[in-house]
Amino acid sequence: MILIVDDDSAIRSSLLLMLKRAGYEPIAATCPKEAINIVRKTEPELILTDMNFTLTTDGEEGLLLLKQIKIFRPDVPVILMTAWGSIKLAVKGMKAGAFDFITKPWNNIALLQRIKTALEISVKKKSPAIKICDGDGFDRSNIIGKSEALTDVLSTIKRIAATDASVLITGESGTGKELIAQAIHNNSPRANNPFVKVNLGGISSTLFESEMFGHKKGAFTDAYSDRKGRFEMADKGTIFLDEIGELDLGCQVKLLRVLQEQTFEVLGDSHPKSVNIRVISATNADLPQRVLEHTFREDLFYRINLITVKVPALRERRSDIPLLARHFAKMQSSNNKTTIPEFSDDAMEFLCRLPYPGNVRELKNMVERTILVCNKNVLTAGDFRSQYQQMPSGNKQTAEIPQNMTLNEIERQAILQAMDKYNGNISQIARSLGISRTALYRRLEKYGINTE
Numbered sequence: 001m002i003l004i005v006d007d008d009s010a011i012r013s014s015l016l017l018m019l020k021r022a023g024y025e026p027i028a029a030t031c032p033k034e035a036i037n038i039v040r041k042t043e044p045e046l047i048l049t050d051m052n053f054t055l056t057t058d059g060e061e062g063l064l065l066l067k068q069i070k071i072f073r074p075d076v077p078v079i080l081m082t083a084w085g086s087i088k089l090a091v092k093g094m095k096a097g098a099f100d101f102i103t104k105p106w107n108n109i110a111l112l113q114r115i116k117t118a119l120e121i122s123v124k125k126k127s128p129a130i131k132i133c134d135g136d137g138f139d140r141s142n143i144i145g146k147s148e149a150l151t152d153v154l155s156t157i158k159r160i161a162a163t164d165a166s167v168l169i170t171g172e173s174g175t176g177k178e179l180i181a182q183a184i185h186n187n188s189p190r191a192n193n194p195f196v197k198v199n200l201g202g203i204s205s206t207l208f209e210s211e212m213f214g215h216k217k218g219a220f221t222d223a224y225s226d227r228k229g230r231f232e233m234a235d236k237g238t239i240f241l242d243e244i245g246e247l248d249l250g251c252q253v254k255l256l257r258v259l260q261e262q263t264f265e266v267l268g269d270s271h272p273k274s275v276n277i278r279v280i281s282a283t284n285a286d287l288p289q290r291v292l293e294h295t296f297r298e299d300l301f302y303r304i305n306l307i308t309v310k311v312p313a314l315r316e317r318r319s320d321i322p323l324l325a326r327h328f329a330k331m332q333s334s335n336n337k338t339t340i341p342e343f344s345d346d347a348m349e350f351l352c353r354l355p356y357p358g359n360v361r362e363l364k365n366m367v368e369r370t371i372l373v374c375n376k377n378v379l380t381a382g383d384f385r386s387q388y389q390q391m392p393s394g395n396k397q398t399a400e401i402p403q404n405m406t407l408n409e410i411e412r413q414a415i416l417q418a419m420d421k422y423n424g425n426i427s428q429i430a431r432s433l434g435i436s437r438t439a440l441y442r443r444l445e446k447y448g449i450n451t452e
Contacts, residue, residue: 001042001202002115004028005035005049005065006081011104015048021220022112023211023227025202027431032065038431039072041365046118051082051089059089063096070097071372074335077118081106109224139186143179144327145320149312153180160307161187166259168244168304169282171311173435174361177282178242180311185238190278193237198230200251201243201436208251209267212258219268231264231275238278244304245285245296246436256300279304285439295442314356314363321352324360328367341371342378350381354388357410412447415440419449 002024004015012028019026029035031053038044047069051062059082066078077099082089093101099118102111138158143150160167161184169177178197185195203211210220214229230239247255258264259279263272281304290296314321325343333340343351356362366387374383414433422428430440443449 001044001199002026003035003038003044003047003049005030005032005047007031007050007053011050011081018108018112019115020204020207021210023207024115025199027202032061032068034428035065036068036072039069039076040369043073044076046115047076047078048081048115049078051080051093059092063092066093066096066098072369077121079114079118112224140183141186143176143183144324145317146323147312147317147320149317150320153309153311154183156307156309157184158187160184162189164278165306166278166304167280167307167309168287169280169309169311170287171282171284172313172359173284174359175311175313176360177284177311178240180309181238181240181280181282184280185240185278188238188278190237194234195238195240196230196234197240197242199242201246201439203251205248205251209254212255213264214266216266216268229264229266231258231277232266232273234277235275236277238280241279241281241304243283243436244281245283245287245290246439248438249295249297252297252300256297256303259300259303281305314359318352321363322348324363325351325367328364329371332368332371339377341376344378344380346381347379347384350384355410357414411443412449415443415447415449 002019004012004019004026006012006015006028007030012030016026016028027038029038035047035049039047049062049065049069051059053061059080062080062082066080069076069078074097078097079100079102080093080098081102081104083104089101099121100114102114138154138161140154143154157180167181167184169180171177181197182195185191198212209215210227210229212229212231214227214232217225241255258275262276263274265272287296287301287305291298291301322343325348329343330340351363351366358365366384370379370383370387373387376383415429418429418432422432426437426440430437433440435443
């Protein structure tokens with residue numbers, strides 16, 4: 001995902017269109033505050049940001065935003081943009097940690113090349129995950145926990161990893177469905193071949209074929225060169241189709257054809273290509289209900305879920321919270337080359353009591369943020385409580401939701417709170433909840449929430 005930060009709607013629209021056509025998954029923020037809220041909750045692969053958001057032209061606002069980004073996401077490359085370019089400003093930006101500096105108006109081909117270079121270098125810098133194996137040799141890297149609920153999931157994927165069976169991973173947002181998919185691939189005969197991840201919720205229907213099947217140069221406007229699609233990239237390996245529940249019916253038909261025949265056609269080329277892939281899908285949606293509502297194809301549903309794996313919510317595996325918290329603290333300290341902080345007894349008790357609507361992802365963000373902001377050797381309940389109350393996603397209100405509420409009631413309440421916070425702005429509401437606009441509209445209809 002690439003984050004665009006610019007207060008000019010024309011600039012945002014232009015960059016969004018260019019990046020989508022190039023096969024990326026862009027989102028946009030209108031100001032530094034909105035950008036930081038996004039950066040706190042997710043990790044973009046790259047950030048393109050303007051340097052001036054008011055009438056000033058000195059670039060100081062952009063430099064301040066850059067420094068804030070580097071606090072939360074030190075490894076994410078940032079490309080600065082300004083219509084008031086100068087060598088002095090470029091040098092200041094580079095010293096503050098920017099990857100590159102461009103002036104407006106830009107050349108699309110040149111900008112796309114800089115983005116590609118930044119992403120390639122960023123991937124090379126990332127250290128490979130430490131391989132962690134169970135006593136039986138099963139690689140469970142980055143899957144932390146010993147609870148019965150998690151052990152049951154691991155037991156299932158140990159049995160199915162060596163097969164080519166299609167797998168559907170279900171569970172709430174933030175539970176770690178991608179880690180489960182990665183573990184299935186890592187322990188399969190395809191482990192030495194590609195593991196290609198696709199966020200279907202971030203691909204528009206107009207770009208679906210180009211993204212998934214690839215295109216030839218000149219197949220459409222801005223197709224400057226040949227591009228491999230995700231299926232071709234995953235040949236002989238595994239393709240992970242995340243958020244498959246957000247795919248519209250038209251794209252579902254195209255996906256089903258490839259899964260059935262293991263062949264596809266590149267845009268601009270009439271010769272079919274064959275692929276040998278294993279398919280793992282994931283969703284936080286109720287797909288059987290979607291099938292009944294005729295918003296998800298029944299034949300596709302049965303094609304993708306020969307095996308179903310349900311990942312438990314964090315509240316269903318609370319005994320894993322101390323292990324996860326210490327793991328995230330260790331990783332954060334390793335990244336920043338600082339001493340690993342300890343947790344006081346009351347801090348761990350506080351963490352174990354929280355409702356965690358955002359699941360493991362929410363716990364990870366809280367631990368990392370508290371370490372950065374408090375900068376202490378021993379973290380207390382007060383440290384976590386202060387950061388929990390200040391989280392921009394409104395978790396202070398979420399914490400006060402009675403724990404005897406159903407998941408649907410909690411979800412409906414979260415949507416209503418977001419609607420009130422963002423004055424009914426659908427794009428901002430969807431972004432704050434971490435779902436697509438399409439998914440939000442479905443939930444509004446499901447819960448009978450009026451947007452007028």
